[in-house]
Amino acid sequence: GSYFQPPVVTHLIDTLINIPSIKKCALICERHNICRTADYNITTNTCRLFETLTSAGVFVADPTTNILPFNYCTNDQQVEPYYVCTRGNTYTMQQIFDQLASAPNITLSTSIVSAYANMYGVYFGTTGSLSFLTYTGINVSYISFLTQVTGINSAPNNGLGIVQYFGNSTTIYKNIGTSFQPQLVSILNISSVARPYSCLITSQYMYITYSTSYVYMTIHDLSTGSLLFSTPNISIISERPVVSYWNDTVIVLDQYMAMEYTLNGTYKGNLPYFNGTTLFARHCR
Structure with a gap:
């Protein structure tokens, strides 16, 4: 087996x-x-x-x-990613794009600073809230916060992880509702001295990056929140580092530099992706 x-x-x-x-x-x-x-x-x-x-x-x-x-694909020509086969139907990618294009325009708040989208809708973080909007524009979930939500990421079992920048805390939520109508319950909170800016959650670990700090990233046990590893202090203070990953590599993007680590935090190297005059911090997911 x-x-x-x-x-x-x-x-x-x-x-x-x-x-x-x-x-x-x-x-x-x-x-x-x-x-x-x-x-x-x-x-x-x-x-x-x-x-x-x-x-x-x-x-x-x-x-x-x-x-x-x-x-559920019924013949050899129906191969993903050109087709998406489900129990109910089979769609070409063009049909999916056409359906997305026909979705209604949604007016969003100018205070949105972070977002995470899944196949059911979009989570938006603002200067004082976390909300979930379906792709039809219906707000089905809302949580009020005292501080800014700068980072949103998925967690196992349809959960969610968020970062409260000025609140110096990172929280993991369990969804006790449905995928279309989430109800989030806090199951783990990690407080920090530095200001967390983004997070990444895998099946075992939680990675948190910090703004205006000599420590760019910490790694925590997902079940207890205990600190397992922190990147060594470096001479450059971070700005707004964002953490992501690809295959077996964790990537931290900050100040025009992509820093690579193994999943347990071992430094692998870095790659500058812009060498012009720095005007604003740039990052991507």
Whole structure:
């Protein structure tokens, strides 16, 4: 047997416990609107749902787990990414783009400083709130804060991580609602002396970058929040560093420099991506 490892952590839709059988797990995935791979652990009776095609992920050997593939494409010509095949229908990429183009224009607040989009809608962080808007423009969730939300990122099991810049805190939320109507409950908070600016969350770790600090990034255990590693002090004070990752590399972008680290924080090198006159800090995700 094997368990499934998707190419992107956020492709894990949900982890269901106390599922009595692999047949029940298969039935849940088959009836889900976007589930295309599931795996079932016979020891813990855990069923995990993924939106990734089985062929796009990695099989990791595990005698207690079995992978359940659900490929809804009906012929060899319907291959992702040119087609998206779901339980209900098969779409070409042009059809998806046309549907997005026909969506209504939404007037947004000028106070938005951060955003994170998934397939259900967009989370917006402002100078005093976090809200979730569906792609039809309906605001279905709102949390008020005293300080600015500068960083938003996904967390496992449809959760969310946010950074409150002036509040010197980073928080992980669990979604106890649905994907279309999230209800966020705080499950972990990490306070810091420096001002956090962005965060990245994987299945095991939380990476936090800091503004106006000699320490660019810290790494924390996702279950406890305990500090595992911090980048060594350097001579240049950070401005507005943003953390992201690609494959097995964590990337911190700040002051026209992309700094690369391994997932456990070991420095790999850097790459300047602009060498002209610095007017404003630039970064991308």
